[in-house]
Amino acid sequence: MTTVISSNLGYPRIGENREWKRTLEKFWSGKIDKETFLEDIQKLRLNHLQKQKDQGIDLIPVGDFSLYDHVLDTSVMFGVIPERFEYSDGPVSLDTYFAIARGNQKAVASEMTKWFNTNYHYIVPELNQAEPKITENRPLKFFREAKEKLGINGKPVILGPITYLKLSKGYKPEEFKTLLDKFVPLYITVLQELEKEGAEWVQIDEPILATSLQAEDIEIFKEVYEKLSSSLTKLNILLQTYFEGLDYYQEVVNLPVQGVGLDFVHDEGENLASIKKYGFPKDKVLAAGIIDGRNIWRSNLQAKLELLEDIIESTRIETLFVQPSSSLLHVPVTVKNETKLNSTLVKALSFADEKLEEISLLTKGLSQGKSAVETEITQSATAIEALNQSISRNNTQVRDAIRNLSGFSSDRNSSFKERYKIQQQEFQLPLLPTTTIGSLPQTPEVRKARRAWKNGEWTNEEYDRFVKEQMDEAIALQEEIGLDVFVHGEFERNDMVEYFGEKLGGFDTSSNGWVQSYGSRCVKPPLIYGDVHFIEPMTVKESVYAQSLTDKPVKGMLTGPQTILNWSFVRDDIPRYEVAYQIALALRKEVETLEAEGIKMIQVDEPALREGLPLKQNKWEAYLEKAVYAFRLSTSSVQDSTQIHTHMCYSEFDDIIDAISALDADVISIEAARSHGEIIRTFEEKGYDKGIGLGVYDIHSPRIPEVKEIEDISNRALQVLDPELFWINPDCGLKTRKKDEVVGALKAMVEAAKKIREQAAVSKA
Known part of the structure; x- marks a missing residue:
């Protein structure tokens, strides 16, 4: 009998009503002091953890919350601070942290680019002559907070060393291994301190594994994770991948870790095909990313249960984690506030909170049998079918x-030069x-006017007049x-x-x-x-x-x-x-x-x-x-x-x-x-x-x-x-x-x- 455990990979930072954004911007503008800022942020962070606990999630991520960006958090934890920000030693101040992300009058901000193929942007680490050191064991801090404040024995989340370096800049390819050798001992220290504190699982994110890697990259993974695992006695490592399937499936699932997380939503069937062909190690936990962490559609629970049953049948594993395909960072917080969408559409939606509920239902369905969630299975199928059969999805024109499409030309009349x-x-x-x-x-006036118009406080004519006035000023300004x-x-x-x-x-x-x-x-x-x-x-x-x-x-x-x-x-x-x-x-x-x-x-x-x-x-x-x-x-x-x-x-x-x-x-x-x-x-x-x-x-x-x-x-x-x-x-x-x-x-x-x-x-x- 397979033991089934519900798990999450990460939760949206912003809050149901963007409280996180507003708190940040109040702090940046000087409307609140540092102490108030940190207190308000902690309340929000703990609220997110409590919500996951209330949804029945067994393995709750801690340390996934960020003040700006999780890649920047990793850089700061290891003292990777560009020289222009004049950092010397010790904990990194909030001023320096935000300056790296946003720049200041003395120094330009670090480069920002897309997190894999998502619309989330991360701050690119600059490793020019980096001599990394631990400025603060960030995962330990948040593990303690969750345990002390809420009684949650959380699952610390850390960006893996190989992905972190692969996403960085400021070094030559031949310097990669030397740099990695500097970081691995620091990761070991972080993990050993978590183990000493009583953490049972740590989630190490290595999404770079879902990209096109070379055989030598996989050898580096083997070497690094052998060092990490051999340094621990009780702490279990969940090596987490997401966004696509694995080219080196056999090598990855046989790395010296206790669990491997795979994406079964965006893998185009590759991970499932690999499981059926090669199996899965009996001594490892399979963390199945079964709920779409990047889109907002309700899951067909019947189909998801059948897929999970197929995975269990194909692997005969002892323990299965049921989880999203990736962090829920990429979806909104909850559907419950969507009161203006038509009912057919809203019933077919699932945001972060609803996805956690789906994970709990799937876990229950596997553990107790489908009959335990029969009502929810029927509801999901009915909602999805109603949308598929709607006029909106069947526009004949x-x-x-x-x-x-051959009736529409996709070529200009002449060449560019002409x-x-x-x-x-x-x-x-x-x-x-x-x-x-x-x-x-x-400006605030523009946003205020738009709100007034959308709320029906302004007529169309009033709003049009306002927009024209803004354009009058804009054209005059550009002339000037x-x-x-x-x-x-x-x-x-x-x-x-x-x-x-x-x-x-x-x-x-x-x-x-x-x-x-x-x-x-x-x-x-x-x-x-x-x-x-x-x-x-x-x-x-x-x-x-x-x-x-x-x-x-x-x-x-x-x-x-x-x-x-x-x-x-x-x-x-x-x-x-x-x-x-x-x-x-x-x-x-x-x-x-x-x-x-x-x-x-x-x-x-x-x-x-x-x-x-x-x-x-x-x-x-x-x-x-x-x-x-x-x-x-x-x-x-x-x-x-x-x-x-x-x-x-x-x-x-x-x-x-x-x-x-x-x-x-x-x-x-x-x-x-x-x-x-x-x-x-x-x-x-x-x-x-x-x-x-x-x-x-x-x-x-x-x-x-x-x-x-x-x-x-x-x-x-x-x-x-x-x-x-x-x-x-x-x-x-x-x-x-x-x-x-x-x-x-x-x-x-x-x-x-x-x-x-x-x-x-x-x-x-």
Whole structure:
């Protein structure tokens, strides 16, 4: 008889009503002191643990909570502090911790990038000549807290040493092993102190195992985990993987650990196939990631129970952990506050708290038999079937269009070179044109006005008048600053994806479905629950009005199909690429409408293009082919004189540069200020033959860049990129910044562009 235990991998930090975000921002703005901040944060953290205990979770994670980012927490625990933050020794202060993440007037923030293929961002560790040391045993601190305050013997969560180093920067490949040898003894100390304190299990996350590794990497895993395990006598190690299946399944499950966590949701059947082919060690615990930790749909409990029974039958293991496929960090907290969604949809949803309930039900069903959860099994099946049979998921027009995609061209009329000549004549822009990425500061007044309108306190006319007033100011400000290409500011938009989710058919938006993106920045992904279709123009009114205020070109601003897909919670009953094509056809109608109304520059942003890449490189080509096709499907029907722009966020671009070029956008801007030199090296090696703007300053930091700093960054890029095709812009939208920060930074940017133009004119003369 298999013993079945319920387990969780991680819980959302933000709180049901984003209490975490508000507490952080109060502290940053000086509205509360450090003592109050830490007290409020502790209450929230303990509340999260209590909720999991109340749901009947046997193994509750501790140490997964963070003040900003769990990778940054690991860096700070081991004293990996970049020199520019002037850290010397001892515990790392809150000021230093947040400065690494956000920057300050003395030092730029550390680079931020996507956590594997999710929309969560982590702070990239900088290991330049690192001499790591333990500044504080963080997991021990939180293990003690849970035990003393709530009587919970928690499961400490630690980011594994190999994944941590693989995600870091600032060292050469040949230095990896030397660095690892410095960290492993520190991990041993952390684990031994946990063992001494009475911890029974520790969860060591090694998601890097779900990527494309080499045989030598697996040998390193064997060596490292032999050292960790041999240093312990009672503490059990759960080696946790997630996000995809394992290429080296046999080697991983036979590592010297007491348990292995596998993802049975996003593995495309690979892990189950490996179990059936190779079995699973009888002396180990299998932690089955059976509930989707990255999406919000209710589980079919009957199907999940059958899968778990199949796993047990195939392995004959003594102990099984039932758990999510990954940390629940990636989903909202609870469905109970969603009172405005239609009942068919809301019954088919499952957020973090509901997923914990599903885990408890599955554990009960396996332990006591299906009859113990028969009512819940029926309820889940009924809710899912009702949504599948709804009109929203059976739109004949949309389905016909997808079946007949050959009727929609995905090619522009002319080549880029031919188009660009026409566009230069059309716009008459100077060398190195300056622009912004799209959004301008969303002041408290803007957010207050939007709330008043949404709550019915303002009429449509009042809100439209307010938005026009904001655009009046924005256009006047851009004129004053001296930009060459303007934006309307996006004051009417709450979020670059949620806004379109509110306008397109097949979408709905939650009231409180927030998830963490980076730091205190939370987003509310829309829910793609039905067939996506165009209803009416979404951006035309604002774009046309803004253009009427100036002779300078004003860009129409849209979010691209792949980003809308990747930043939404997507229906799971049809392939994701089919949903992307539905979105693309809807956006195509919007692009054509903008052009017909005189908007001749249209930016279709794809900041999430790369983050959707599968973790296995052998799956990249198929993904990129479909993603590029979706973008071109949405943008290719315009005239040659209409200039298509796009924007992308932090990424390693060298391995997808061909796909970026294949988008055939006339101008691409890349969010690259924190890793500018690395991006430029990519273009040194591979080149780029279309319009491009590399972000010349980091908008995620409140600091205002110096003119010389922007000049240096731009001149470095111009050594490898054609000045005739180069644009000067910030590295992302300015929505989250304060107005004085934006004005100062943009004035510095425009001044830098003028100086570079003058230098170019002198050199030509």
